[in-house]
Amino acid sequence: MNMSRHHRVLLLWACWAPISLLATHAWGNQASGGGTYFVEPGIRSEFQFNSAHVPEAVRQAFYYAINRQAIVMSVFQGQAQVLDAPPGFQQDAPGMQPYDYDPAKAKALLKQAGWSSAKPFRIIYDQTYPLVQQYMPIIQQNLKAVGVNATLNPLDSTTFIARSTTPSQYGTWDAAMQNGGDEALSPSESAPYYDCKANQEVGYTNCQVDSLFARAGSTADASQRSDLYAQVGKILNTDVPSLSLWNPNLLSASTTKLGGGFAVRINTKYTFFNVTKWTLAGSS
Numbered sequence: 001m002n003m004s005r006h007h008r009v010l011l012l013w014a015c016w017a018p019i020s021l022l023a024t025h026a027w028g029n030q031a032s033g034g035g036t037y038f039v040e041p042g043i044r045s046e047f048q049f050n051s052a053h054v055p056e057a058v059r060q061a062f063y064y065a066i067n068r069q070a071i072v073m074s075v076f077q078g079q080a081q082v083l084d085a086p087p088g089f090q091q092d093a094p095g096m097q098p099y100d101y102d103p104a105k106a107k108a109l110l111k112q113a114g115w116s117s118a119k120p121f122r123i124i125y126d127q128t129y130p131l132v133q134q135y136m137p138i139i140q141q142n143l144k145a146v147g148v149n150a151t152l153n154p155l156d157s158t159t160f161i162a163r164s165t166t167p168s169q170y171g172t173w174d175a176a177m178q179n180g181g182d183e184a185l186s187p188s189e190s191a192p193y194y195d196c197k198a199n200q201e202v203g204y205t206n207c208q209v210d211s212l213f214a215r216a217g218s219t220a221d222a223s224q225r226s227d228l229y230a231q232v233g234k235i236l237n238t239d240v241p242s243l244s245l246w247n248p249n250l251l252s253a254s255t256t257k258l259g260g261g262f263a264v265r266i267n268t269k270y271t272f273f274n275v276t277k278w279t280l281a282g283s284s
Contacts, residue, residue, distance in 0.1 A: 044087045044183050047123075047175040047243035048164065051203035054174055059240035061109035063099030065146045066139055070101070072246055075135045079251070083244035087184035089233035096237050106146040117147040124163055125177035127154035132177065170203070175243075184247055187229040188217060194241070204241035257281040 049059055063084070072080045084091055084099050092098075121143065125132055136152055143150040153173070155163065163169045164176040183189045196207040209232055216228035252264045252271070260279035264271050 044083070044181055044247050045177070045179050045245045046083075046086070047245065048178045049203070049240075049242060050170055050174050050176075051241055052170075053203075055113045055115075056239060057109045057113040058115055059243060060099070061106040061113070061115075061146070062143070062148075062243050063106075063240065064102040064109070065106035065148065066142045066243075066245070067101045068245055071135050071138055075131055075138075076246070076248055080246040080248040082246050085233045085237040086187075086190045086242070086244050087247040088187045088189055089236070090230060093230045093233055095230075095234045103142075103146050110147055115147070117149055119149060121148050121150045121175070122153060122173045123150055123175045123177060124153045124155055124160060124173045126157050126160040126179070128157050129179050132179070136177065178242075187232060188213070190236075191217070194236075204239070206235065206239065206241075209235055255280075 047062065051059070068082045072078060072082060081087075081091075084096060090096075123136075123140075125136060127133060133154075136154075140150045140152055160176070163172060164178070181189070191213040194204070194206065194209045194213065196205040196210045212228050212232045212235075216225045216232070219225050219228070254262070254264060257280050258278055259281065260277045261274050262278045
């Protein structure tokens, strides 16, 4: 997209507002100095388990073993939500199991599964992702504390994508740290990851989940759709095919001088689609 100098200035102004990045969770709040700030759920961070190698009890144990709230407070400055199911699902829905930090319960589940503390648990991740170098060592320490011999394998982006998406490479890792996606926008955004008729990267197939997603997507009844998604969320919360860790906030700020159709969208990648039409009050 070719942008005039005027529009480049607008783009810079769109990200301006005299506010603290530690703002409270809110949408469309007024900031001092004539700006507006927005705080919304952002991308998800999760362990993509190689479920063929990692039993369900062990996957559940990881939830109890990792002190996610402490990581949110120390690494994300409190600007993230701890998850017990994929983002987009109601985390406190009836029947949803909260996985609070509980090392004793993690150890009990590992013992139940017959997990050997001598067995390496290989974790790959994209070392270029923001903050990952801060929280991955903490996760490793938490896992080692309950008897999981976690080994970290940081990779560049290209190598990580190849290793985590190529079937012939699945045997080289037990969990891949995934960051990104639009899953926080709606439960439906998670549906493609659980197609039981396709070869699943996570090694998890449950055709009941497929059926519930399909029914939810085909009904116009909002209440029925919500109930169907709640059923999906409960299954994923119990089976833990992937370990949803946290959902960082996306912090956006703008000056109220912007016009011409400017708006901060819930899916922020759409915010800049009409940037060439923006106007700035008082500019020439």
